Amino acid sequence: MxxxxxxxxxxxxxxxxxxxxxxxxxxxxxxxxxxxxxxxxxxxxxxxxxxxxxxxxxxxxxxxxxxxxxxxxxxxxxxxxxxxxxxxxxxxxxxxxxxxxxxxxxxxxxxxxxxxxxxxxxxxxxxxxxxxxxxxxxxxxxxxxxxxxxxxxxxxxxxxxxxxxxxxxxxxxxxxxxxxxxxxxxxxxxxxxxxxxxxxxxxxxxxxxxxxxxxxxxxxxxxxxxxxxxxxxxxxxxxxxxxxxxxxxxxGGKAPSIVAPDADMQMAVVGNLRGALFNTGQACGAFTRFFVHRSKAEEFVSRLATAADSLRIGPGSDPETVVGPLVSAEHLDRVASYVALGEQQGAVRINGGERVGGAFGRGFFYRPTVFADVTDDMTIARDEIFGPVMCVMPYDDLDEAVARANNTDYGLAAAIWTQDLRTAHTLAPRIRAGTVFVNQIPIIDPGAPWGGFGLxxxxxxxxxxxxxxxxxxxxxxxxxx
Structure with a gap:
């Protein structure tokens, strides 16, 4: 010791x-x-x-x-x-x-x-x-x-x-x-x-x-x-x-991720999942609010939840682990309370929503959880949960998506998923965030500044x-x- x-x-x-x-x-x-x-x-x-x-x-x-x-x-x-x-x-x-x-x-x-x-x-x-x-x-x-x-x-x-x-x-x-x-x-x-x-x-x-x-x-x-x-x-x-x-x-952060109608769906699902669950969601820049065009939202939710359920949960020392434990029992209870509140406020929980038991019962493990039909006023859409909880929020046009993405007290990071360079370069300056990632997970490099707007x-x-x-x-x- x-x-x-x-x-x-x-x-x-x-x-x-x-x-x-x-x-x-x-x-x-x-x-x-x-x-x-x-x-x-x-x-x-x-x-x-x-x-x-x-x-x-x-x-x-x-x-x-x-x-x-x-x-x-x-x-x-x-x-x-x-x-x-x-x-x-x-x-x-x-x-x-x-x-x-x-x-x-x-x-x-x-x-x-x-x-x-x-x-x-x-x-x-x-x-x-x-x-x-x-x-x-x-x-x-x-x-x-x-x-x-x-x-x-x-x-x-x-x-x-x-x-x-x-x-x-x-x-x-x-x-x-x-x-x-x-x-x-x-x-x-x-x-x-x-x-x-x-x-x-x-x-x-x-x-x-x-x-x-x-x-x-x-x-x-x-x-x-x-x-x-x-x-x-x-x-x-x-x-x-x-x-x-x-x-x-x-x-803190509450990073929005805008999935444009033309986005590569496979890339968007995998990238957002990795961006959301990096270090089990315990990252200020983790993607947490997924704004997906209404025509693709149902498909996105289904594929995201299926992919999340397939990830290996276990101790960090296992090289095959993707989702490790939360840092403490106190933080585990905090994340679980947000999930319960999301359901109480009307969000539809697709998967997860429970502590992992069995062989991992003594640790602080929580299953990745996807919510659908999340509205901007729900607590899970506004507070930083800092855990493996993902909120999918349908939109009808990109102007709406940008406005809702900016409807937050935070402004640390954001993401855009699109195959159109014009969309990428015109949306990024409109988002109030210190760093905007295009078609990728959040990264930090010594050569680039890191910090945020607002709170x-x-x-x-x-x-x-x-x-x-x-x-x-x-x-x-x-x-x-």
Missing amino acids: TRAQLLIGGEWTDSVTGRTAETVNPATGEVIGTFAEASPVDIAAAVDAGRAGFESNRWQSMSPDERGRILWRIADLVERHASELAALETMDQGQPTTVSTTVNVPLVAQTFRYYAGWATKLKGKLSPVSVPDQLTYQRRAPLGVCGLITPWNFPLAIAGWKLAPALATGNAVVLKPAEQTPLSTVRLVELVLEAGIPPGVVNLVTGGPDAGKALVAHPRVDMVSFTGSTAVGQEIVRTCSGTLKRVSLEL SGWGREMGSYALDEFTETQSVFVNLS
């Missing part, structure tokens, strides 16, 4: 209170590790260590090239320990091993390499000004100590895509993983130290919501980057408003856009007279 400690100022330590909590394997319900419950005193110590690490001569005077080399070494170490990291991710989060091994771990290494290159390319610019005899230029300045708070659905990948740009731009960090899934992040931080990060530049605190609240509220934290629920994101904004610290938020958050991660989140612009005026 794994035992995780806090990392403060380069030293691994228990919480000052001695309190710990447990993490379980969602496929079996068995305890697989313990981790320290950080107290406010521990959080304060980690922030102080981060401030000292940020201001240390070794970090501030380090050349961009050397900083980039450290990030590159982290990527190398991630690849060297890929099997171990993937196994931890699958055991602690439940995601199928095909996801952890072929998506998450490679994405972490790719992200660190991408931002390793950016470390030497953080350019300012020379500005012509009207005041005579002035040399005026701008530079990117690191923010200071950044609080990075990651969710439980993709703990390793999201830790990587927050850490890499924060470090490339010269910040220090205090990283807090979700209490449900701390193990892979702890191992990643061990590799970060092995790569040569100076003491105090990366600090790790584990624990529940109280630890996160203490980190967000600390006055010496200069920036908070959070991925998680919209409700918690809104609470973070309220807390940070007093100190006006920088806030970056990647929050899906503030700011962007990935690409050059993340550099803006972790830097301030500083102007320098030099008198030449």
Whole structure:
């Protein structure tokens, strides 16, 4: 069984209170590790260590090239320990091993390499000004100590895509993983130290919501980057408003998927099913509302439900598994309650709608569930369920489909299925979403920004856009007279 400690100022330590909590394997319900419950005193110590690490001569005077080399070494170490990291991710989060091994771990290494290159390319610019005899230029300045708070659905990948740009731009960090899934992040931080990060530049605190609240509220934290629920994101904004610290938020989603009348039906069914059930639907960008032309809706529903029923359900460690467990018993109950509410409100459940028993009874498994005849006002069409629940919603023309797709508080991702390039290129700009996918499942790449409109958050991660989140612009005026 794994035992995780806090990392403060380069030293691994228990919480000052001695309190710990447990993490379980969602496929079996068995305890697989313990981790320290950080107290406010521990959080304060980690922030102080981060401030000292940020201001240390070794970090501030380090050349961009050397900083980039450290990030590159982290990527190398991630690849060297890929099997171990993937196994931890699958055991602690439940995601199928095909996801952890072929998506998450490679994405972490790719992200660190991408931002390793950016470390030497953080350019300012020379500005012509009207005041005579002035040399005026701008530079990117690191923010200071950044609080990075990651969710439980993709703990390793999201830790990587927050850490890499924060470090490339010269910040220090205090990283807090979700209490449900701390193990892979702890191992990643061990590799970060092995790569040569100076003491105090990366600090790790584990624990529940109280630890996160203490980190967000600390006055010496200069920036908070959070991925998680919209409700918690809104609470973070309220807390940070007093100190006006920088806030970056990647929050919930309710991704619409518009299937045009000319779409390849087989491609649309398979693609939407994969897009909906990636990581068992526990993804902010998962496709959840399928707008299908009325002439094709019945066929689409039938084929989608049949395909969903054919998918292998099982523990993530089984390489044949497509649908793994939900992350916790609490989340399993939440998903089941939404399914029950959908039926109460008049949606027609085609399949699924039950917990998986038998050999998997101790785990948190739920069968993929397809609803037909879903209307825009139903709760299952408006709330983020974050599970294997799919809503099919017929429409009569594309203008109607776009209007209904945009009838949501969220705007993280969307999809279009069509064989007509004109349809693809004219519909995409009309959809209020941070990313629009055409004829494919949702993907993330370090070179492209990721973030949303509306209640899906503030700011962007990935690409050059993340550099803006972790830097301030500083102007320098030099008198030449």
